[in-house]
Amino acid sequence: xxxxxxxxxxxxxxxxxxxxxxxxxxxxxxxxxxxxxxxxxxxxxxxxxxxxxxxxxxxxxxxxxxxxxxxxxxxxxxxxxxxxxxxxxxxxxxxxxxxxxxxxxxxxxxxxxxxxxxxxxxxxxxxxxxxxxxxxxxxxxxxxxxxxxxxxxxxxxxxxxxxxxxxxxxxxxxxxxxx
Numbered sequence: 001x002x003x004x005x006x007x008x009x010x011x012x013x014x015x016x017x018x019x020x021x022x023x024x025x026x027x028x029x030x031x032x033x034x035x036x037x038x039x040x041x042x043x044x045x046x047x048x049x050x051x052x053x054x055x056x057x058x059x060x061x062x063x064x065x066x067x068x069x070x071x072x073x074x075x076x077x078x079x080x081x082x083x084x085x086x087x088x089x090x091x092x093x094x095x096x097x098x099x100x101x102x103x104x105x106x107x108x109x110x111x112x113x114x115x116x117x118x119x120x121x122x123x124x125x126x127x128x129x130x131x132x133x134x135x136x137x138x139x140x141x142x143x144x145x146x147x148x149x150x151x152x153x154x155x156x157x158x159x160x161x162x163x164x165x166x167x168x169x170x171x172x173x174x175x176x177x178x179x
Contacts, residue, residue, distance in 0.1 A: 004028075004105040030101035033111065034172035037099045043167065044095040047114065050164045051088055054121070057157035058082075066150035068135040077128035078154070084117040084124070091117065107173050115171075118164040125158035 007028030013021050035043060058081060068074040091113035096102065132151045140147060 004108070007104055026103055028104050030103065030176045031107045031173050032101060032176055033099070033107070034174075035099075035170070037097070039170075040095065040099065041097055043171065044092065044097065046167055047092045047095070047164065050160050050167065051085075051092060054157045054160045054164070055085060057153045057160070058125075061150050061153035061157070064146040064150045064153070066132075066146050067140075068132045068147055068150065071131065071135050071139070073131035074128055074135060077124045077131060081121060081124040081128065084121040087113055087117040088121065101176055111168075111171050111173055115165075115168045118161060118168055122158065122161040122165050125154060125161050129154050129158050 007026060008024045009027045011023050011025045013023055015021055033040070058078075062069075062078065066074075069078065091110050094106075094110040095114075096106065096110065129151065132147070132154065136147055136151070
């Protein structure tokens with residue numbers, strides 16, 4: 001990514017055949033994470049489990065016949081909640097499993113990406129739940145619809161997203177001082 005380009009320097013090397021090869025060498029700062037190896041593995045496992053449960057609940061809610069989904073204040077947050085899913089899963093899958101000094105791009109594309117997108121997902125799910133509650137309180141007319149299962153599914157997904165946000169709070173990233 002371009003935002004990490006300043007951390008790399010292009011070095012030209014000559015191989016045995018005399019061909020010049022360009023190689024990117026990292027010359028930026030290194031960072032440490034407050035977790036040990038077991039903590040990193042637990043973070044990755046727990047994040048994956050929470051993510052999978054959130055996706056299942058959110059997709060299941062979309063298949064329910066909810067009249068609230070015809071309202072923009074319920075449908076927009078529901079649909080936009082799918083955007084953080086991609087960035088969350090890429091961040092979770094990039095989480096390292098060994099303890100070592102990390103480059104800036106490694107921390108930015110894993111730990112920081114998960115923090116930002118889990119918070120965005122929580123906010124969008126909370127807005128969808130609040131929109132559904134507004135619909136139920138002011139506009140709900142049909143006694144036999146799927147409003148309550150939809151609300152329950154989205155609320156539980158929102159609670160799990162909150163736990164995903166809380167799980168990321170234990171991760172503290174600090175820059176390693178130059179030697």
